[in-house]
Amino acid sequence: MSSNLIIQNKPNSKLYEIDLVKASNKELVKISTNFSLGLNLREMKTVQKYFQKQQRYPTYLELETIAQTWSEHCFHKTFKGTIKINNKEIKSLLKTYISKVTKEINPDWCVSVFEDNAGIVNFNKEYGIAAKVETHNHPSAVEPFGGAATGVGGVIRDVLGVWADPIACTDVLGFGPLNFDYRKLPLGVKHPKYVYMGVTAGISAYGNNMGIPTVNGAIYFDESYTGNVIVYCGCLGLVPLSKFRKNAKPNDIILLVGGKTGRDGIHGVTFASTELTEESEVISRPAVQIADPIQEEKVKRAIIEVRDRELASAITDLGGGGLSSAIGETAERYNCGAVVELQKVPLKNKDLAPWEIYISESQERMLLIIPPENLEKTLEIFSKEDVDATAIGKLISKRILKLIFGTEVVANLDMSFIFSPPLSQKKAIHKKRKFIEPILKEPENLNEEIMQILSAPNIASKESIIRTYDHEVKGNTTLKPLQGKYSGPNDAAVIKPLQKSWKGIVISCGMNPKYGKIETYWMAASSIDEAIRNNIAVGGRRIALLDNFTWGNPEKQERLGSLVKACEACYDIALAFKTPFISGKDSLYNESPLGSVTPTLLISAVGIIPDIRKTVSMEIKNPQNMLYIIGKTYDELGGSEYYSSKGFLGKNVPKVRPKQAINNFNAITKAIDSNLIESCHDISEGGIAVSAAEMAFSGGHGIKIDLLKIPNERIDRNDTLLFSESNSRFLIEVNKKSKNKLEKLLKGTVFSEIGEITEKPNFSVNGLNGKTVIDMEIRNLRKSWIGTFNREVKKNKTRRN
Amino acid sequence: MDFQILVIPGGFSFGDYVRAGVILARLLSAKLDKEIRDFVEDNRAILGICNGFQVLVEYGLLPGFEGISEYPEATLTTNIPQGYNCRWIHIKQENKNKCKFTNNIQFGKILNLPIAHSEGRFLFPKEKEEQLIEKLYENDMIVLRYCDEKGELAEKEYPINPNGSLEDIAGICNKEGNIFGLMPHPERAFYWWQKPNWTKNKQISEYGDGKLIFENIIDNLI
Structure with a gap:
């Protein structure tokens, strides 16, 4: 980095500004690369223009905030951007295909879709089922145990993030052949057997320790997963619908709860939005977080009490992008701004720079929005559980994001700017x-x-x-993943979540990566059919779907073309079956020195069975x-x-x-x-x-x-x-x-x-x-x-x- | 002393990051030692399930040959074969009459319960093993042993004995019979729909075998 672009305000200060205003195109790209911002030239120029208008230099923290919010991982640029394919222009894959299904079917039993941390559908009059499936491929490739464990932890927090009590986990994994020839293993790629052992151990460690049963899943093997492991972690929760609160307003307090913030998980999202290389191990090791399920168990208990006493006005989890995503998205959702004092954040290492505090992805943290009059009662609940809870700022009516560190303002950005990144424009071909x-x-x-x-x-x-995952804890698993004396492979799992009702939740999945090698349209169609028929086979019905895409680099036109085809199938088939999508996640850029990942769409299906006694x-x-x-x-x-x-x-x-x-x-x-x-x-x-x-x-x-x-x-x-x-x-x-x-x-x-x-x-x-x-x-x-x-x-x- | 039974359930207390159950045992003894000693002295009932069993052993409440021991006299250590194991197993009630949690369950009755743990292998120090096993038998402290569905003892054969436990031990009680620890989970085998094979035998029995243990101790209180 040419150091003349860095401007230090005071000697020995951790605060510095970047001379972006006069930077040439070449320098803009260099800034993005050297600071791991993951922004392309078009985006960097948008940033430059904003600060030229402001007539000032951005602080480094401001650049990071923008980079995090605009990353593929947080903003899903590819799914929201425009794509030109075979003389056709698609405005947004998400709106044109996936969420359109739900809109057109418009079922009255969907409570919240594609909006919150997890999708919510009705269970009965009082309760909703929250469901979310996350991808955690990149971290698991670098550190299998930690990557998988934090994947489980993260998706459980997503479910907590809609006030739901987590009741079951799922996991679908993809590995390279376990007998892969060691001599053919490129530098920086871990052997499939090592990854397999680590990932499965990580999943069992987190779910078992937290006391949430892991009830459904699958394991696939494919040559292409050798360099690109697939880790899909899912979680279902039960939420009392009357307690599903979303009414944050200016002056409400921003409360950070749970684990302390450290240097683990810095640049996780920008890392997840690029290809894996030989250097990923060295560069990205800090991007993988450290898991502490016992901490999350305590956080969970406290949050459920806050929910039941109706003390908060909003909640979200801290996942990719850390505080920067959680605070920004919350303020945006409630049409507010926010002021945050970063020096108040409890730290693992005292010497964290403000930008590190703001984007760290340390685990087991949640963000609550609390009306001032409820703050004391809320703090008592967390102190009873021996969990940190710290008021770090508040929502304001002015639509700005203002970050303070001690006495200095370290960021001051317009909300409208942060949340309107230039739409990505990509080209795709389908041959x-x-x-x-x-x-x-x-x-x-x-x-x-x-x-x-x-x-x-x-x-x-x-x-x-499967036996290393506790699939029975909580005692509600009435149809288990392994059936009877000979451990047969059941098509789906059934959970009976309420003591006084025979109604059950049916969980299944479908994934057919091999078909995708021939045609991704039929691969996606088959995955939907498989997920649904697995659900139907045990007695499930009224099925909601979740989509999780793992694809290669979308900058490569043919790869993007195959993604468009899969999305088309999602629309056609799900609409025909009247099975709405309620939540989803994509992981792109799954490329390694061994090549691109086989396009892999996981469809998870959540159904209900009116009477579990009918289960087959x-x-x-x-x-x-x-x-x-x-x-x-x-x-x-x-x-x-x-x-x-x-x-x-x-x-x-x-x-x-x-x-x-x-x-x-x-x-x-x-x-x-x-x-x-x-x-x-x-x-x-x-x-x-x-x-x-x-x-x-x-x-x-x-x-x-x-x-x-x-x-x-x-x-x-x-x-x-x-x-x-x-x-x-x-x-x-x-x-x-x-x-x-x-x-x-x-x-x-x-x-x-x-x-x-x-x-x-x-x-x-x-x-x-x-x-x-x-x-x-x-x-x-x-x-x-x-x-x-x-x-x-x-x-x-x-x-x- | 408002309560008649103390139950320490399963659940990875403090993550089992040290020896399973040891931190909760130390915490209990630091904060509630007097209350627990009074409780035991008054012959009230204590039940430890899975992680709770590990806690009772680490506390010195079990086996408790001479009352509460200062140091653990036994251990529940890593399974053989190694690793976490979640499965349904059969156990035989082999306590003659002492254990307050099983004295109404017929001697030799086979129960079907699930286990879910990675540290369930009951073990004595090698040099005292023979003598201490003898003592368990002498004092009627063995309660549950792993067996096959017909009641034949596992003799350490996997997976009938799922963790390599000494003498196929799945649960023991103290000398007085008021403290009982077991690795299987009776609370997960309370209702018929929690059983692994209920879809096969749709002539559904009302409850699972786990209920017997809870019923037994409550009957003893009344």
Whole structure:
């Protein structure tokens, strides 16, 4: 940095100004880079113009404040900016696609969407469900344990930030192959196994310590996740609707509560808005915060008491951007300004500079807005919990942000300027790429194939990880992630949050990164379908969706083009299903020396079940029952586990046919409500074969299937029928006594009885030519399924004395 | 002394950043030692669940061979295999008649409860192990032991014994039977809908096995 651009007001002072006013374009870019501001030239010029008009130099703190607020992480420039694609101009991805769905459906059960820290939908008359899913990819790549743990901590605070009591966590993770060749690992990239161990340990440490059950999730493996780990942390909360307060006004006090502020988590958001490089480790290590779940537990208790006694007028969490985001956004929301005295902020290290105090992302902190008359009572509550609570400033009616450090004014900015960054203008292209279907000789029997697919990392049991998460704490988890004696993979989790009501919350997710390698539109469509059908399969309905995008650098036109396509699918499919989006988050710039991340959209689904006693689990219940399929099978092996096991990607990616899908979903819901279904499992990765095998070995009974009976679109191969991953399909187990009733109810739906449950503990399949194509003992199938990630079991048999 | 039962529940007191339960035990003894001693002396009931069990052991209230010990006489240490483990297990009630929390539950009855901990392996100092185990049996201080669903003791086989606990111990009481600690969570097995397999047997029984323990101690008070 040419030091002649820095102007020190007083000798030895930590306060300095930047000579921006006369800086050339080149110097502007240099200032942005050298101070890690992450602002592009257009943005820097907007800043320059503002200060030229003010006829003064900006303080460094002012520049940081602007950089934080305008960062991709805080402002979502790409999603809010304009995009030119194939001669079309999109004003804002968010408004054109995602939030438009909600606006058009306009359900009366949505309480607050895309507005607060978390989305809120009705649970019953008194309570709302708050839901949020965060991405924490960048910090987890640099420091897996800390990055993942603070991801959980952060999303829990998001839920607290809408006055909700957190009741359940979710987590969906993506790693590189655990057997990745060490010699191919570039400098600065950590080995997937190290990242996997650290991330899963971080998640369990935070959720378990805070006493919030981790009830749903998934783990995916993909080459591209080696350099770009994916960490999605979600949280659900319950909020008494009458206590959901948002009425802050000038003169209300800004109260900072929770942990002390330190040097951990400086520049987290600007870091998260750039690509990872070899130097990320050195440069960005301070960007990762340190987690203290016990502190957050105490903060939570105090906040719930403040809520119940109705002492505050607003609340928000301190996440990305620290105080700068929390104070700025709160003042903006209530159409106020703010005055803050930074020297009042309790510190971990006494020598923090004012700019560090203002943007530090130290964890376990929340911001409350308190009317002056309630301040004393509020402080008492926090002191009872032994948690710091400090009045650091107040809201004012003048629309300025004024920051003071001791006797000096260190920032004085117009609110209207801070919150109107120049809209980003990006270009995107979408080109149809050419893919081909592989030419595979059909194997005569598929025993080997089913074994191999069951043990594939994306299919194999994740029990060894799931059991390190406490999924039962609070005692409300009525459908657990692992089902029964054989730890079967349930499609969704069900929580019964209220003692005196049978109503439950159903939580599920969908993610199909492999399809995105072929076409992101169908990847997004499939993720939505999967999240919804998982929810439907256990008895969920009235579903709200959350979207989380992990993408590569949006400056690269083709990447941005694929993002636009995925957003289009979100609009088309969610609108057709009448499932509104209520909250979301994007993480772009996921690029490493190994290349860009595979475009990955996580869809989380939050449904309700009116009576948890109707919940259906996935394991086979009784021999003599019959097996039905709901939905049609198409030749859709593109991106499938079957092709992947043969080393191919293919072309025919699964599509979503909304009309058929809605029919299937409604039929399942009706059948569950009429007690006609003994068990139900969705058909997804690995197709009918994997779904049926999982049902069989999770229940401890055999299944016999006849492929001639499977409704399909011109399929003449056993392997295609068994392994195709067509969407919107379910397998259900039905008691013979219910046959007539069920078939009547299913009228108008594509369905068929395809087999039976057997005493003989075998999974056997009759092929199209009448010959047996699979015949395996279920315990052997289960062995392959649990073997991949099984925790090392030591037998400690000792002789009793 | 307004209360008849003191329950220390589970829940990572102070993050278990040192030895599990040790900080809360020291805090309790610094702030409430006299009250707790009076409570015990008056033969009132104390229950420690999971982290609470760890606290009772660190406090010296359990096993409590000769009353409250100055130093812990046993420990609940890191699981074998290592790591946090959340699962449903079976345990057998093996207390003959002493424990106030189980004396109405039939000897040998198999209970189904969940565990969720990473430090649940009950252990004595190696050199005193044999002698102290003997003492536990002699004084009828063993209450719950890990077993399979048919009641066959685990003999440390994972995951039937989920943490490698000595003698498959899941819960013990003191010599007087008024202090009881256990690693499983009876409060998470109170209602039928908390059970892991209720969707299979829809002929739903009213309650889970955890209720027996709470019922038992309350019956003893009345």
